[in-house]
Amino acid sequence: MEFTVQQIADLLQGKVEGDNLVKVSTLAKIEEAQQGALAFLSNPKYEPYLYTTGASAVIVSESLELQKPVSAALIRVADPYSSFSTLLQYYQTALIASKVGVEEPSFMGENTQIGENHYRGAFSYIGHNCKIGNNVRIFPQVYLGDNVVIGDNTTIFAGAKLYANTVVGSNCTIHAGVILGSDGFGFAPQADGSYKTVPQIGNVVIKDDVSIGANTSIDCATMGSTIIGKGTKIDNLVQIAHNVEIGEHTVIAAQAGISGSTKIGNHCVIAGQVGIVGHITIADKTTIGAQSGVSKTVKNPGTIIQGSPAFDYKENLRAMTVFRKLPELQRQLEELKGQQ
Structure with missing residues (x-):
């Protein structure tokens, strides 16, 4: 061009x-x-x-x-x-x-509706009873299970897998290798020490204008929906567990992991390799520094935290300054003991 x-x-x-x-x-x-x-x-x-x-x-x-x-x-x-x-x-x-039309071989199931000006790459599979909007691009080897819904102007790159009942909004980008709707990590411990699988019968709902990076996995809900809010951007290699709810315009960097049933607010920033425990709430506009471990609810909007366990960013910096000095402080303490 x-x-x-x-x-x-x-x-x-x-x-x-x-x-x-x-x-x-x-x-x-x-x-x-x-x-x-x-x-x-x-x-x-x-x-x-x-x-x-x-x-x-x-x-x-x-x-x-x-x-x-x-x-x-x-x-x-x-x-x-x-x-x-x-x-x-x-x-x-x-x-x-520029990608338009249908490459063969590809498969589209019964009662599936697909809009105008779409592209389906070779070896793509679309299940039964799906609803796919206009200007959707489905690249080679994409799998869409039954009852999947895709909004207008969404692109799904090669090798992505969307399990049955997944809902994706308009203007979304789903990169190669993404898995949406796989089972959540649900296992009930038994008296004999074994684990019984808890069926995961919910789905994943992706709102409009969301971007999901390569090889990210978002689990379906046990019941109800795992929800990713409008405008949220998710990096490569992120794990989002069952029944998580993420608000609008939040950004999540690579290798972050969010445990089940956690609720994350709007306009949050989650840096790389952050781990968040389950069943907590993260307030709007929270920033979580890289490699942090978040173990409790963040109540106040605009909070900045760092560390494992994560706490106030400035306090963490001061604590790390002291931590780096510990060997010297220990040496001084041993010298003082020797002088007694």
Whole structure:
């Protein structure tokens, strides 16, 4: 795909400085870009590359004052990073939208309804009584069980598996290897020391505008639904257990694990390798630092916690400062004992 600098500026609501008819056909880092590429500059430490880059055009801040002549055409915008992200999104959407039609072999069950302008990749399987919206992209080797519902403009990448009765909203992205609706970890201990499986008969409900990273697993509810709220973004390799409820616009980084029946609020930030016990509540706008272990309810919105067990972030930093000094404190204590 090839665009003029002016076309890109119009898309980003920016202003062109230089030749607005220059054409670009690829995106690149400012330090690596060559002719025909579009780059961006948002971090001041990369400004020297602006004067040496081979890029045909660069997205820059409208407030940037040039220190030297620039050979590339400039597209001035309010926020270069956000504008470049918007451009990447348009580019990715255009690539995905180019996938249309049905590749064979593929299977679609009885009484399943599928909307217009869809794509079904080879070896995909869609069960019975499913309802799939318009502009849905289902890549090769995707499995959709019976009674699955998929909203408009949702993309399901290769190898994802959605168990029966899963509901996914509109404008969602489900990356490769995601599992939605597998059994929750429900086993009842018996008197003889064995464990009896507790049937998991609920489902998973994914609201609109959710992104789920590769190889993430979200378990179905024992009864009712495991729910992921609107706009929430989940990284790769995240485990979300049965009956968990996650609010709107929460972000969860890789290798986090959330135990059963925990409720997480809106606009929370959960960093990598966080572990959260079951049956607790996390308040809105809570931030949980990397590798934290959360063992109790967080009641106050806007709380920032860190550590295992997790507690107030600033107090944790102070505690870690003392912890690092423990060997020296012990040495001093032993010296004092020797002086007695």
